[in-house]
Amino acid sequence: MPEGHTVHRIARQLRRDFVGHRIAVTSPQGRFAAGAERLDGRELVGVEAVGKQLFATFDGGDVLRVHLGLYGAWDFHGVVSPIVDGQVAVGSMGAPRLRRAVRMGEGEHELRGGADAPVFPPEPVGAVRVRLATTQSVADLRGPTACEVLDPVAAQAVVDRLGPDPASTDDLDAAQEVVVQRVTSRTVAVGQLLMDQSVVAGIGNIYRAELLFRARLDPHTPGRRVPPDVVRALWRDWVVLLDDGIRVGAMITREDLDAEGRAQALADPRQRHWVYGRAGLPCRVCGTPVIVEEMATRKLYHCPVCQR
DNA sequence: CAACCATGAGGAT
């Protein structure tokens, strides 16, 4: 369920507390026993996120590739350092219902073993596919759709299949034109193209719905019928939303909220979005009931009046 | 308890 912003935050957390350390790698659940044994005791030398994929490189070049899919999450225990200035760090990232959040105050570096287990390291809870551990910090991965060890060439091949990700690209303008080309050359609905990770990486079902609403664009519009300037606006908006999501740690997509409204939306997910998850509720702009339909097996929310 | 659901994606048909 995590979209791109979550994976970038996870990459930051791993860089902050794990890169530069020798890592004890285990698979409490057992389903990653061989991979864990291969990586165990090596130094983590770098972590990158591209789209929804995470690449953790160990000394010697092996890359741990993780994709959280719908259910995956990382839980962090022990020292969980702040990853964004002026903000709390959250001890768990991924599928929201999995959050056994350990919230830590600004600037706080604290040794603790989780909310209900004041020992370190804590016993693994549930089906932990991989545990990465330093002497001070633990990262538990559960429920990933992909978790494998790749050599650098294979890892790069995965990256090469992905479209641009604003948070892993240094040339946003060049990336923008790649997206323009990949959208406007297709007859597939733009609502599907935004979810296609080879077109643009990191967008999921929530950001898809919200980007289209913010652009007031009908999700059914064929890619080739979307004017290039509208694709550019979508891309620039994705740049903004992703950056905000990485900093805030939540998908607050309503640009009409003031600081207080954003604070309330952070506490109440029902206030975060224009249309996502609001089937039958009045559009926040025109009052028309929000429509939900299936598009390529995923729920698509949109306003039939504002988006055309 | 079971059934259903979720911010995902690959592969078979």
Next chain:
DNA sequence: TCCTCCTGGTTGT
């Protein structure tokens, strides 16, 4: 278009 995998929270009987 369907099936499968992965985990766990919520809802219903």
